[in-house]
Structure formats: structure tokens, C-alpha cells
Amino acid sequence: MKTLIIFFIIIISASINFPQTKTIKTGLYLVIPQDSCYAKSNKIKIGYLSDTLCLEQKPVITVKDIDTCITTRAILDGKELYVLNIALKQTAKTKFKEVTERNVGKKMALVIDRKVVMAAVIRDPVTTGRLTVSGEKEQEINLWAKKLREEMKKK
Secondary structure, eight states: OHHHHHHHHHHHHHHHHOTTGGGOOSEEEEEEOGGGOOTTSEEEEOTTSSOEEEEOSSOSEEGGGEEEEEEEEEEETTEEEEEEEEEEOHHHHHHHHHHHHHTTTSEEEEEETTEEEEEEEOOSOOOSSEEEEEESOHHHHHHHHHHHHHHHHHO
């Protein structure tokens, strides 16, 4: 009986937190407010937290828009960080610049393999067509880069 109850709770939790994740493709998405979340939007769980984000249905940037994806290391305040560097194709640079200009102060999320790997507030328009995501775990950054490159090859 306990197993059945636990299984039932897991099924309910999964349906609440992941109702649309199969449709979420790798890319950069604008985050929409929870109160504006509608049935067809993409609701996605953030990492291992119980929080969810509502994403616009279509990504602003897809893997088709990425020109290169490399990893590097950096030192910030004496701490070693690992960095995922994404450069956009020329055609995507203009689109991304316009989107970030219109959405300063709003959140954007990077989704890789149906998981939000980063969500940040757009502070300024991104005019260079270059994005960086940093973290303390080399293995994690390398895995994200690998998954991006694999999807880029498919396109």
C-alpha cells in the first residue's frame, strides 16, 4: 500500500511540474509571469527546486541560430569558473539584439535537453551576439556544451 501511495504522489508531482517539457526544445526563452501562464505555455521545473518557470511557447534563439559553442576557464575574485561561450550566427545577432532591447528587466532562460540550466534578468541589450554562462562545476559546463554541439550537428 505504501508503494502505491508513493508511486501515485510521484505521478501527480511529475504532471504538475512537467506538463509540457516534451515540447520544450533547446534554446533561449523569454520567461513570462506565473499569473500570465496559460495552458499552452511551457511550464518547466527549475533544476532540483520545486519552483517552476513559465516560458513563452517558442524560443527566441534555437540551436539553428548558434554559430559556435566552446568552453573556457576564468578567474573571478580568486575563484575558478568554467564558462560556456555561445556565439550566434549573423542572422540571429540582429534578432537577439532586438528581443533583448524590448525585454530589458525581464527574465530569459537557457534550456538544454529540456532543463533550465540558467535563468537571468536581461540588464542591457545584447548587441554582440555572444552569450556566456558560467559555473563552478567543470563537468556540468562541459556536458551542456556537448549537448549543444550534438543538437547543432542534427540541424
